[in-house]
Amino acid sequence: MRTNGLTRNRMCCRKVFGSMLFMVACVVWTGPAMAHRVTIFAWVEGDKIFTESKFGGGKLVKGGEVIVYDLTGKQLLEGKTDERGEFSFKIPKKTAMKIVLQAGMGHRGEWTIPASELGGTSEPNPRPTVSQKTGSKMPEVQAAKSSVSLEQIRRVVEQSLDQRLKPVIKILVESRESSPTARDVFGGIGYILGLVGVGAYFNYRRKSAEIEGKKTD
């Protein structure tokens, strides 16, 4: 009987060890980033809005449906992502927009663009601050003013800024990708072990109550 118990014990150990190995193998096998969710990221460039859609893990969403709503829920326009998971459109209205991606089979992601990012015309032009800041270079500014309008300067600056910022935005898009880390995985397993502890606690209470009951009998 005793040896039987021992082999059973050893078997149990082996089983637990095996399953632990399996889990570690899983974590290692998953590699850098694998996931099952879908995200869309949108940014403003000039008078257009660009979006990029991805499944978690970096797989691009091809032919996913993109629908643009304003904040009251009115549909503004819709389109499909291309081979590179991108979709761009001209700003239809200067309001905050909710961009929803439907990648099919119950996958859905969304991104909101606040009105402030659109550089709405309703905002006052930053003309006074410009002249104050460049107070020492006043003559130059005035010279520029005389030949080209401020509106033109603004457009040129915006264009070159957009061009300069393009790689930065690209990096932002890529770094936004947050895949589950090892910490998440082990955290989850820890929660499950905690639940086992709760179960074991109630089991113990039940058993000790039984024993108490027998003793009083």
Next chain:
Amino acid sequence: MHISEGVLSGPVLIAGIAFAAAGTAIGLKKLDYDRIPRAAILSASFFVASLIHVPIGPSSVHLILNGIVGLILGWGAFPVILVALTLQAILFQFGGITTLGVNTMIMALPAVFCYYLFGRLVSKRSHIALPAAFVCGALSVFLGAVMVGLALTFTEENFLKVSYLVVIAHLPVMIIEGIITVFCVAFLRKVQPDMLPGNSEKTPPYAP
């Protein structure tokens, strides 16, 4: 196979929560204390399996393992899958909190179904048991895909079209899970046969 937040309509979500709650209640009733460690190991495996991404096919799919969970636990698959899905939703942002009920139904109902269908077969002789295990692993994923189609039917698209798409996307997963289930069953038959459902009545889980 997780449905994201904001896709399904209210009634579908509520129905999913109600059914999942009922299933979980039955599962907790049937899951006695001595099987809790077993359930926890399977819950952890299910939780981690969703990170194993299968790069074949048009969409983004991952392992599910609901077949083996159902085969070993029966109705206990409901609480086990609910716990794992909750953790996946919180830690990995897979699916969502409001869709927990529907997602639990999608993966746990096929698991229980496969338990009744194959539970007795996997303890029979190996030329019956191993093919049964393969079909169990594959069928549970297939039925899960059909459940996704069913859930989406009420809100947007046409049932056959969606189900077809989801099934096609999960074909590689079905085959892989079939093979995994065969290995698990073959291993358990050798090492711990009383973990398989057909045998559990003959030998009590803890003999003195």
